[in-house]
Amino acid sequence: MAKRRTGNGAAAGVVHRAIAHDSAEKHVSGAALYVDDVPEPPGTLFAAFGLSARPHARLTSVDLAPVRAAPGVVAVMAAADIPGKNDCAPVFADDPIFADGVVEHVGQCIFAVAAATVEQARRAARLARIEYEDLPALLTVEDALAANSLLEPPQVMKRGDAARAIARAKHRRAGRFGIGGQEHFYLEGQAAFAIPGEGRDMLVLSSTQNPTEIQHVCAAALGIPDAAVTAECRRMGGAFGGKETQGAFFAAVAALLAWKTGRPVKVRADRDDDMEMTGKRHDFVVGYEAGFDDAGRIQGVEFMLASRCGRSADLSLAINDRAMMHCDNAYYLPNVSVASYRCKTHTVSNTAFRGFGGPQGMMAIEYVLDEIARALGKDPLDVRRANLYGGRGRDVTPYHMRVDDNAAPALMAELATSADYRRRRAEIADFNAKSPILKRGLALTPVKFGISFTTTHLNQAGALVHLYTDGSVHLNHGGTEMGQGLFTKVAQVVADEFGASLDRVQITATNTGKVPNTTPTAASAGSDMNGMAARNAARTIKARLLPVAAAELGCAPGAVVFAGNRVRGGRRSMTLAALAKKAFLARVSLSAAGYYRTPKIHFDRARWRGRPFYYFAYGAAASEIVLDTLTGEHRLLRVDILHDVGQSLNPAIDLGQIEGGFVQGAGWLTSEELVWDAKGRLATHAPSTYKIPAASDCPADFRVSIWRKGRNREAAIHRSKAVGEPPLMLAISVFHAIKDAAASAAGRAVRLDAPATPERVLLALEDAAAAADAPKREAAE
Amino acid sequence: MGDGDSTGSAEPIRFVHRGRVREIRGVDPNTTVLNWLRAGGLTGTKEGCAEGDCGACTVVVGEAAGGRLCYRAVNACIQFVPALDGKALVTVEDLAGAGGALHPVQRAMVEQHASQCGFCTPGFVMSLFALYRAPGKPDRARINDAIAGNLCRCTGYRPIVNAALVACAGARNDEFLRAEAGTLALLGSIRRERGLVYEAAGRRFYAPVSEDELAAALLREPAARILAGGTDLALEVTKQHRDLDTLIHVGGVRGLADIEESASHLEIGAAAPYGDAMAAIAAAYPEFAEVLRRLGSEQIRNVATMGGNIANASPIGDTPPLLLALGASVVLRKGAARRELALDDFFLAYRKTALAPGEFIARIRIPKPRAGLRFAAYKVSKRFDQDISAVCGAFAVETGGGIVRAARVAFGGMAATPKRAAGCEAALTGKPWNEATVAAAAAALERDFAPISDMRASARYRTAVARNLLWRFFRSEALPPAEAHVLRYGT
Numbered sequence A: 001m002a003k004r005r006t007g008n009g010a011a012a013g014v015v016h017r018a019i020a021h022d023s024a025e026k027h028v029s030g031a032a033l034y035v036d037d038v039p040e041p042p043g044t045l046f047a048a049f050g051l052s053a054r055p056h057a058r059l060t061s062v063d064l065a066p067v068r069a070a071p072g073v074v075a076v077m078a079a080a081d082i083p084g085k086n087d088c089a090p091v092f093a094d095d096p097i098f099a100d101g102v103v104e105h106v107g108q109c110i111f112a113v114a115a116a117t118v119e120q121a122r123r124a125a126r127l128a129r130i131e132y133e134d135l136p137a138l139l140t141v142e143d144a145l146a147a148n149s150l151l152e153p154p155q156v157m158k159r160g161d162a163a164r165a166i167a168r169a170k171h172r173r174a175g176r177f178g179i180g181g182q183e184h185f186y187l188e189g190q191a192a193f194a195i196p197g198e199g200r201d202m203l204v205l206s207s208t209q210n211p212t213e214i215q216h217v218c219a220a221a222l223g224i225p226d227a228a229v230t231a232e233c234r235r236m237g238g239a240f241g242g243k244e245t246q247g248a249f250f251a252a253v254a255a256l257l258a259w260k261t262g263r264p265v266k267v268r269a270d271r272d273d274d275m276e277m278t279g280k281r282h283d284f285v286v287g288y289e290a291g292f293d294d295a296g297r298i299q300g301v302e303f304m305l306a307s308r309c310g311r312s313a314d315l316s317l318a319i320n321d322r323a324m325m326h327c328d329n330a331y332y333l334p335n336v337s338v339a340s341y342r343c344k345t346h347t348v349s350n351t352a353f354r355g356f357g358g359p360q361g362m363m364a365i366e367y368v369l370d371e372i373a374r375a376l377g378k379d380p381l382d383v384r385r386a387n388l389y390g391g392r393g394r395d396v397t398p399y400h401m402r403v404d405d406n407a408a409p410a411l412m413a414e415l416a417t418s419a420d421y422r423r424r425r426a427e428i429a430d431f432n433a434k435s436p437i438l439k440r441g442l443a444l445t446p447v448k449f450g451i452s453f454t455t456t457h458l459n460q461a462g463a464l465v466h467l468y469t470d471g472s473v474h475l476n477h478g479g480t481e482m483g484q485g486l487f488t489k490v491a492q493v494v495a496d497e498f499g500a501s502l503d504r505v506q507i508t509a510t511n512t513g514k515v516p517n518t519t520p521t522a523a524s525a526g527s528d529m530n531g532m533a534a535r536n537a538a539r540t541i542k543a544r545l546l547p548v549a550a551a552e553l554g555c556a557p558g559a560v561v562f563a564g565n566r567v568r569g570g571r572r573s574m575t576l577a578a579l580a581k582k583a584f585l586a587r588v589s590l591s592a593a594g595y596y597r598t599p600k601i602h603f604d605r606a607r608w609r610g611r612p613f614y615y616f617a618y619g620a621a622a623s624e625i626v627l628d629t630l631t632g633e634h635r636l637l638r639v640d641i642l643h644d645v646g647q648s649l650n651p652a653i654d655l656g657q658i659e660g661g662f663v664q665g666a667g668w669l670t671s672e673e674l675v676w677d678a679k680g681r682l683a684t685h686a687p688s689t690y691k692i693p694a695a696s697d698c699p700a701d702f703r704v705s706i707w708r709k710g711r712n713r714e715a716a717i718h719r720s721k722a723v724g725e726p727p728l729m730l731a732i733s734v735f736h737a738i739k740d741a742a743a744s745a746a747g748r749a750v751r752l753d754a755p756a757t758p759e760r761v762l763l764a765l766e767d768a769a770a771a772a773d774a775p776k777r778e779a780a781e
Numbered sequence B: 001m002g003d004g005d006s007t008g009s010a011e012p013i014r015f016v017h018r019g020r021v022r023e024i025r026g027v028d029p030n031t032t033v034l035n036w037l038r039a040g041g042l043t044g045t046k047e048g049c050a051e052g053d054c055g056a057c058t059v060v061v062g063e064a065a066g067g068r069l070c071y072r073a074v075n076a077c078i079q080f081v082p083a084l085d086g087k088a089l090v091t092v093e094d095l096a097g098a099g100g101a102l103h104p105v106q107r108a109m110v111e112q113h114a115s116q117c118g119f120c121t122p123g124f125v126m127s128l129f130a131l132y133r134a135p136g137k138p139d140r141a142r143i144n145d146a147i148a149g150n151l152c153r154c155t156g157y158r159p160i161v162n163a164a165l166v167a168c169a170g171a172r173n174d175e176f177l178r179a180e181a182g183t184l185a186l187l188g189s190i191r192r193e194r195g196l197v198y199e200a201a202g203r204r205f206y207a208p209v210s211e212d213e214l215a216a217a218l219l220r221e222p223a224a225r226i227l228a229g230g231t232d233l234a235l236e237v238t239k240q241h242r243d244l245d246t247l248i249h250v251g252g253v254r255g256l257a258d259i260e261e262s263a264s265h266l267e268i269g270a271a272a273p274y275g276d277a278m279a280a281i282a283a284a285y286p287e288f289a290e291v292l293r294r295l296g297s298e299q300i301r302n303v304a305t306m307g308g309n310i311a312n313a314s315p316i317g318d319t320p321p322l323l324l325a326l327g328a329s330v331v332l333r334k335g336a337a338r339r340e341l342a343l344d345d346f347f348l349a350y351r352k353t354a355l356a357p358g359e360f361i362a363r364i365r366i367p368k369p370r371a372g373l374r375f376a377a378y379k380v381s382k383r384f385d386q387d388i389s390a391v392c393g394a395f396a397v398e399t400g401g402g403i404v405r406a407a408r409v410a411f412g413g414m415a416a417t418p419k420r421a422a423g424c425e426a427a428l429t430g431k432p433w434n435e436a437t438v439a440a441a442a443a444a445l446e447r448d449f450a451p452i453s454d455m456r457a458s459a460r461y462r463t464a465v466a467r468n469l470l471w472r473f474f475r476s477e478a479l480p481p482a483e484a485h486v487l488r489y490g491t
Ligand SMILES: Cc1cc2nc3c(=O)[nH]c(=O)nc-3n(C[C@H](O)[C@H](O)[C@H](O)COP(=O)(O)OP(=O)(O)OC[C@H]3O[C@@H](n4cnc5c(N)ncnc54)[C@H](O)[C@@H]3O)c2cc1C
Pocket: B051, B052, B053, B225, B226, B227, B228, B229, B230, B231, B232, B233, B234, B250, B270, B271, B294, B295, B296, B297, B300, B303, B304, B305, B306, B307, B308, B309, B310, B311, B312, B316, B317, B318, B319, B355, B359, B360, B361, B362, B386, B387, B388, B389
């Protein structure tokens, strides 16, 4: 269908425009409802959990009598009380809702209570008498590697002969470093509200990225058909991957207790429970060996990636796959071998988190390039640019996909200029030479992030659009709103199709009864896929309207144009409402389902070959920090970002994703430290101890631009590009700026694990000083 | 948000809400303002942590001060309902004007695209509303301080800061200003001449208005807990699910929040919120005030007190090391008896103090700066703002003729109590103030403490930092501030 960029009428430019989030006015006035805000019908009960205090143990006795006898308690449920399947896992049926005989992490749920008030439920839950017989617990990646405790055999991805290339290279460098995990810290904790209906019907309101999975898990737990359960989500108070699978447990508990009592049940994890019970970003241990030439070009590189998956598989296999597929980042690796170990440990099962393994993979290669630059005494930017994809024969990824939309070289060159990299590099060197206590550091790093679920079948979406006879439009699709502005973007797409103003499009809650069999809103693909599905639905309705309009307006169907809440043909026009009414009278259906599947993609995991991604999203960031060498404290001074979102559907929303993603990534790599004690307990289970960035951590000088030349080569929705995850990885520049300052202070490369907390940085400086002294001491002896 | 049943005390809690006086009876005094609001259907105020750290629950409390209405942001999740007595409450639902017209801060938040998921947003709106109603035109640094206690996981903060700049740029003429006289009159009508005695659900809440009433109540109720800002105490309810059966609130005790100056001392009333004490402290010891600026958040500092910080006796409380270094003392009162105790003698062991049952801290006496005294304090934490110290070090060194006449060095985070570094002080005293002396003192410092490792820092880091802070204190004398400390860089 022909595109209309007429420029007349309200609809012109409804896409590619900075339009406020559809709920912005509700957000600021406290009127936006989240699950826990939905008014409770009389008789509603509230749930609380009984959690394991041990990382790995047999449950020798679970005495719940005192819980049952506590004031206000109406029901208590444990594994034996589940009518259907005791499982809430997304893929492998390995996540019991309630532990059955054995517990495998501290914070694993053993039972749940429903009581008249939240406080009564929480107090009752503490009364259980649980006896354990401890079993050996593997808590860390190193523990699991030593015990060969893996979820699946190691995955190996190879191209060329890395070992030989490394052996032949003029220079070699090998090492090992750690990357910490990350708590999602969505501001709204996990929540679900189950409301029993007639007979076996169950409505579950859930804070989830995946209503279909909520529906399936609840139905299976209750032993009833999927069709009897409706799952709904209007919005989440943040998710970031943490509600892709992790909401299922809470929804299942709500549904089970509602089934058992016949009363509505609200489940809301308080912050400590939420942080102990739910998975996080995987922490990784990275081993590397690289061979390179005088220019710092990699000739061969071998990676060992080992991650802590926790007690079950959850999405860990796909996450680690993506880590493998991103340890090239924007660089051509002529000979490469990546071995990936998915460690099973007795800790909470780690899960999706913005970037989904990609960030850890990128950290691996960026770390190596930094080490190479320091080994050669070169500017890391020069080494990075020398290794970029591009040039003859340098365009194939380690998984044999061609990079044919390579924007990284142009982006980096443009950013190096706009950020004044060279001049600042020289100025920083001057400053550092004169400043005894404070040292500055600078780093410019690129991002290339593959867009599509690597699990190919997930790349499909559905939508439901109704046109009413007053010309208003009801919009529904399988995507969920977690703050990323998906609902707004899809509404823009649909308004644009109908030539309607945005206020004519009614946004509605994601609901499995409206659009079934959906996939999670994840992998940054929400707007790409739901935008297309909704557009297809709108186009179906428009195609039915065309003959009606042509007849009414006396023109050819091809001459009908939808714009400005009107429909035009030749010199005549009518309102969209009038046309809808005419169509109804002519017995034309005004409702359509739309469907979309991402084209072109395929992947053979057995051979690690294929085209897992529809396209790549690109970006680059230059970060400058100042480091206090007495304490290791550091501050972000200035950040310049250039990010490719194709042709932005909504520049305001995209800018928000870029800035927010960057700051979240900076938190991951600096202040956000997850600490477990020797007994497998999470010591940092609340914001008093787990420190996400605060306002003053946002750089005062923050220059963020959407790349003007950005355009999607593929026919993605309005030639935009996905933006949810990629910007997080721009923050890898912050880590390397800190490493740069530390190297400047130490006079040599320092070994630094992430997150670069003040402690890690100071101790890295002390270790580097000790290492520098060691040869001197030996010589003196 | 029921006004409660009519059982319990005859005397209701009274506060101003939406232009009228609300009278509350029958609400358990351990109920937080957040839970009370939400249970009553006012769900705009959110819970993100229930421990004062995220700001999602921020509401604004208005009080009369010098004939004006002073609005302050507080964490509803750790404020008990009876603490509202005598005040005005404003929640996010109350900001929009007639017909739903957004308040200027709300409008700016929308226009700057400052909400994404929106869950943090009501809290930010309320913090910005308090800032909007406060005097002065805020710059970026002031705004960062005002929202340091509000976490946003989505936006990265820039649009929120911009919204604050935009909203506070013009004339701040909102409906709250127009209603001020009316609100003040209502507040006047509920001012108490005698303390509140409130009882519900078998629990009691006293809010005396005079020191004598307070002293008497504590003698009568030796098992009662003193409630000041509640920023430590309330967490026993919200985090540890304990009951506090009898609370005696010191926030309304006249005189106990006064800040006075004598020729030799600064006297801080034990119940003065940090926010009120900041200016006087900054005038005497700017470095002290800089640590206070980073103590908790604006919401915390609006209610939390130095008296609570000292009585709580946490090894990682921020003011005790500073006060120890300055040689401060506390005035204690029990019944009619008063005694003054050097802070050196106050902390006995982990969380154990010299306070006798029924005794309370009345004032904190801080010696004023004198010639030859140099004072500095450094707070080190994982995050600059709104974080608990891994180590907090304070140094007060008096030199004359190049010789150290007296040295008081104290640390938080290094021992079971806030503690002076005796060996370090000895190594400094009487010695020339030079590099060799400092090196010896730094070595002595390492022997003064055997810190623990926990989630905030390892023993190795704590030891290294304590030593380095001494070096900072020494070196920064010869350096411009912007080169001596990362937080001063660029200033
Ligand atoms: C989010 C958050 C951040 C924080 N950040 C910091 C920080 O950065 N640095 C820091 O040091 N602390 C911090 N704290 C802890 C707390 O804010 C401080 O210790 C504060 O000074 C306590 O004062 P309060 O008035 O709130 O005390 P309350 O909680 O009211 O009381 C604390 C204890 O002192 C007793 N008490 C109070 N007043 C008296 C008195 N006059 N006489 C005798 N006993 C009394 C109480 O009975 C109670 O046992 C933080 C707390 C929170 C919730």
